[in-house]
Amino acid sequence: GTVGALLVFALLTGAQARTGAPQTAVPTLPPPTIITAQPIGDTIYPALGQAGLDVLNYDLDLFVDRPGTSELRGTAVLTLTATQPLPALSLDFLGPQVLEVLWNGLSVPYRQDQMAGKLTFNPPQPLLPGMRAEVTVRFAGRVGVRPDPDLPLDVGWQAVPAQGERVGANFTLSEPDGTRTFLPVNDHPSDPATFTTRVTVPAGYTAAASGMQQSEVAAPNGGRTFTFVQAEPIPTYALAIHVNRFERLDSPAIPVGVGGAAVIRRDYFPVGIPVETRDAYASTNEILGVLSDWFGPFPFSAYGSAIVTPRIPALETATLSTMPVTSSSVCVLVHETAHQWFGDRLTLADWSEVWLNEGFATYAELLWAQSQGENGDEVVRGWYARASRTATRPLIATTERQLFDTTAYIRGALALHAVRVTVNDAAFKTYLRGWVVEVADRPVTTADLLAYTRTRLGERAWAALRLWAESPALPPLPAKP
Numbered sequence: 001g002t003v004g005a006l007l008v009f010a011l012l013t014g015a016q017a018r019t020g021a022p023q024t025a026v027p028t029l030p031p032p033t034i035i036t037a038q039p040i041g042d043t044i045y046p047a048l049g050q051a052g053l054d055v056l057n058y059d060l061d062l063f064v065d066r067p068g069t070s071e072l073r074g075t076a077v078l079t080l081t082a083t084q085p086l087p088a089l090s091l092d093f094l095g096p097q098v099l100e101v102l103w104n105g106l107s108v109p110y111r112q113d114q115m116a117g118k119l120t121f122n123p124p125q126p127l128l129p130g131m132r133a134e135v136t137v138r139f140a141g142r143v144g145v146r147p148d149p150d151l152p153l154d155v156g157w158q159a160v161p162a163q164g165e166r167v168g169a170n171f172t173l174s175e176p177d178g179t180r181t182f183l184p185v186n187d188h189p190s191d192p193a194t195f196t197t198r199v200t201v202p203a204g205y206t207a208a209a210s211g212m213q214q215s216e217v218a219a220p221n222g223g224r225t226f227t228f229v230q231a232e233p234i235p236t237y238a239l240a241i242h243v244n245r246f247e248r249l250d251s252p253a254i255p256v257g258v259g260g261a262a263v264i265r266r267d268y269f270p271v272g273i274p275v276e277t278r279d280a281y282a283s284t285n286e287i288l289g290v291l292s293d294w295f296g297p298f299p300f301s302a303y304g305s306a307i308v309t310p311r312i313p314a315l316e317t318a319t320l321s322t323m324p325v326t327s328s329s330v331c332v333l334v335h336e337t338a339h340q341w342f343g344d345r346l347t348l349a350d351w352s353e354v355w356l357n358e359g360f361a362t363y364a365e366l367l368w369a370q371s372q373g374e375n376g377d378e379v380v381r382g383w384y385a386r387a388s389r390t391a392t393r394p395l396i397a398t399t400e401r402q403l404f405d406t407t408a409y410i411r412g413a414l415a416l417h418a419v420r421v422t423v424n425d426a427a428f429k430t431y432l433r434g435w436v437v438e439v440a441d442r443p444v445t446t447a448d449l450l451a452y453t454r455t456r457l458g459e460r461a462w463a464a465l466r467l468w469a470e471s472p473a474l475p476p477l478p479a480k481p
């Protein structure tokens, strides 16, 4: 945890500094400028993000010339503002060579430190609160995943080589910090943003991304350019981008959006996967109905799944869950769909708080089972048995390895059950719906949930949640008094 204090970047010192104006002769380098950019200070990932930076929108123009490989080129235009004066900007980027950085259209010198995963530059004037700026980053090369033995997968831009009948494909799987492998981003869930994603693919391919499809137009050599607009802010890791030979299946829109608005329904199935894979997705509308009854209106204007062939974990990418063939079950789909509220709409203030995503999404599996006529006690007892068999800990994680462990998922869900048994189901429903509204405009913490629980449901519910959140040992099985 020492990296969190201050990252100091030496700018314009020697060979690593590039200028974006190659037409001028090699400039005499100005005296070395020391600029500082302070990371957000995440307790699990202390180097991620920049404190005081607020990215409002990412406008992406990406070219996937050879699907199934790691080649990617493109331009990202970030609309920025600040919550404190920023003399230096520092974006997270582990991606390929940056070709150019523009600040409001003008070329600025920059430093790309691939080891630190930072792209740093000084704007002509500090970015001040209330100001807006546009930063353009052009890059091309090989992007990759970030291998990490402490995570259940290598996060980032996934390349799936052609195999047998199947063509090569690409997709994003980025939780927690994989988006920086292929885009310059403020890569932290406390800074959600909107996205416009344009993806150009070769003939025969389809691109899909988070948000509503706005257009599909012809590109050179028979290719196509697909444009998606994600109009509601989402964390960077929740951005889905898929390139494959897809069959898109449109289903009737379902009126579970805000104010009863219709939510567009579409699923993307790669050509050549087993037909039974599709079965689970036939339940999507019913899942949306059940979950919106408990959690309130569905927070986005479209929803569906994009199916991928590697055997990896599923991910709740916004408006378009990323679902492996091997995880194409109703239970996993319920979990990822619940994350659209908890993770994608409500975002985390710190990665240590990830149980606030996983506990709620796991709890949704019980709500679903009950909607299907099960009484639910067996699910809860099963969870408790599992939690008793595994090492436990307080809910707030202290290490990266804990982020997606049994405590985050199962003890997290049991903590919510401990709250539920202190009240009746009508009150619990109002509580869940209220939480989504209450914290809609700021990233969430366990302290927020505790305070909210006390105000909404009173001392008994608060004490129960506190015990489940903080006790080093596993508290007793929650039961109705």
Ligand code: LEU
Pocket: 152, 175, 313, 314, 315, 316, 335, 336, 339, 404
């Ligand atoms: N958030 C994912 C889930 O739905 C897990 C992640 C490790 C891909 O459980």
